[in-house]
Amino acid sequence: MTQPRQDRLRLLSPDQDHDVDAVVHDLLTGDATGVPADLVDDIAAVRAQCRLGAEQIPGAEGVLLDAFAAWPNTGGPHPLVILPAGLDPKGWKMYGGAIIRLLMRRYAVVAYTERGLPGSDGKLTVAGPEDIADGRKVIDWALANSGLDADPDRIGMLGISYGSGISQLVANEDQRVKAVVALSTWADLGQALYDNRTRHIAAAEALAAISDRPSDELVQVLEDFRENTNIDEVLEWAKPRSPAHVSKKRSVPTFFTSYWHETIFPQNQLLDYFDRYPGPKRLDLAVGDHGAVEIPGILLGVYTRTTEAAYDWLDHHLLGVDNGIDRDGVVHTETMYNFATEAAADLKSWSNSMLRYYLNAPSGGSTDGALTTSPAQTYSQSIQAGTEQVRAASTLVFDGFLERLLMPKRQLLDDVDRGAAAVWTTEPFPEPRRIAGAPEMQVTVTPSDKTVTVFAYLFDHNPFTGKMQIITHAAVTVQNAEAGRPTVVNARLQAADYRIPAGHHLTMIVDTKDHLYGDETIAGTTVTLSNQNGPAYVDLPMSS
Known part of the structure; x- marks a missing residue:
């Protein structure tokens, strides 16, 4: 497989990189060397109660996707959560903590790395129709795998960054998806990259630099964007990759998160979409930038406010658990820089005149x-x-x-x-x-x-x-x-x-x-x- 360049944007620090490798190695082999102490017992418990292993899942057109599947040994059929990878060369491996927490809540889990990213075959399309088709193929694979014993009526998707947008897009196309968690997400990719006739060039380069195998279409789009030509065509390319521009929306219960100083997908485009989103919804806005709260949770299983709310969201909408996640406010904000939190019924009641x-x-x-x-x-x-x-x-x-x-x-x-x-x-x-x-x-x-x-x-x-x-x-x-x-x-x-x-x-x-x-x-x-x-x-x- 093509190795990632060393100069590209990373969501994970070098220390977190080491933790990812240690956690995934322990999940697969039972060797706890280098695993953070507070995860050792949890991984041992998961390994004793679940079946799990690395997989190669055929996506659309037979493209092989690097993946991981795990499920409880008993108690099926199991609710299923699909986790498309975020914007990092580690791919699905960055979900080690989330996999552990979801297994402990008795979910079956399939995490995968999208096409064109390190570990998987194919070319990077940035949430193109091929990625949506791949997501649906992953669901097909999970339901066809008798070992998972996955419940077709209780399927959710959880993704961070790149995986969050793909989760929304797959859910809109696939009636089987009943709930979505979209962490550090986008709604209008065109507006995120080109707002007020101004190119957010650093964000576009960060999206593209994750892969050394861009599609021919993506190569042309990036060239036009860099040269500031054919911008209308670039925006047309972005529309089908944008949940905000999907013409026929499913009202899938969706939990969105973003940041006040989000530099990859600036928050206004998400707030505009959230305000008019027709389905059950929740929004968390925090201090910091892309992934700052969620990464410790999905990587190491740390109990953060947003990751715990994400699991509660899935429990409520997939398992029917009355945990209050639907009654404690729709908009949750964290104030710069004192971290005071506030809940509001909607964006209008949160905003000042x-x-x-x-x-x-x-x-x-x-x-x-x-x-x-x-x-x-x-x-x-x-x-x-x-x-x-x-x-x-x-x-x-x-x-x-x-x-x-x-x-x-x-x-x-x-x-x-x-x-x-x-x-x-x-x-x-x-x-x-x-x-x-x-x-x-x-x-x-x-x-x-x-x-x-x-x-x-x-x-x-x-x-x-x-x-x-x-x-x-x-x-x-x-x-x-x-x-x-x-x-x-x-x-x-x-x-x-x-x-x-x-x-x-x-x-x-x-x-x-x-x-x-x-x-x-x-x-x-x-x-x-x-x-x-x-x-x-x-x-x-x-x-x-």
Whole structure:
């Protein structure tokens, strides 16, 4: 099999890599060498009560999928959970902890690695129709395997990252799937990768880099995306890979999770879909980035809030267990960075009403403009385009893990070049305030050339240290037919749940470069921000 490159994005740390190998080796052989101590007894119990082993499952067109199957020795027919692999070269092996926990709950389990990923045959299509067909073939295989004694009326799917989107898509096509757990998931792949006419190039490269065997179609899509050509065709390619664009939806009970600083599948596209999803649903939004909460649970069986809720979700919808998972709120949020949790009946009741702050130009010798609740009669300021002044995230995924360790990325406000970025700040808040929802910004953008990409960032600024913590951001690209045209930009920033301490400011910054995105900024040009074609403001979903 082709070995994964060493330079690609990983969901697992080197230590977790070692744990994966040890846990899977113990499951298969009974050799507990190197297994975390708290898993040794659980694995021994599972091995004593279940049958389990590695498999090669034929997918669509006979493509062999690397897999693992396990089931209790007694008590059939067994409810069945299918686990498509996440975005990591370890494939199905990253589910060691989840396999143990599901077996202890008396499920039969089949975990598999999708085509084109290390261990399996075929080419990577990124949740294409072949992947949906493969998922259905895995279910066929499980039901045809008499040893599993799987119950055809009690089948669920659980996936993280790549496997979460495939779980949703398979469930929508296959009437046999009765419940889904979609961890660190997407809903609209096109919007996740191309929002506000701006390419999220780092996320696209991360999706593609998992495999050295991309399909011919994927090769062309990636080439177009990198070169910023045929974007309409790229978005058409993304639609059948997006649960949000499935024309005939099954109302499968689905548990979704995401993160406030999700860098692979930014959360707004998921929230839009969740809000209109017709079936039983639950949403968990946490501090951090892609997989930060779930990976310890699915890898090592650690009891995390979201993984336990995921198992309860399956128990309720597949086993009929009255565990309260359907009555404790539909939306569950974790606040940056104090980890306070809150439950709400829906997204509308969780979100705060909007409070408008207007953008004002610097005055009185200050380098910074003001955010005020009173509109400015006129507002205009210009910045030089082409340099990155803000790094809301240095790397995909990793910064989010640091946030969960109470080490969020900080930046000094004094380090921002006011000639290359516009800065606005509020007065210090005398009392704590809370942002809950998606801020929205409007400003007239006039590039001196035809195109520019502007990046809007909202920070919590501590005036006592001069340091800022990122709350949320958005990227927007302006594409004009001629140079110098004023264009009204409306940008919805990614949703957030953040408590601003008393004495702190809110600071907005707009610049024209971000290394995680493919921009259309032309170095050496200027950009004028104004209220020429309408008020310039930011609406903040804020309460006391």
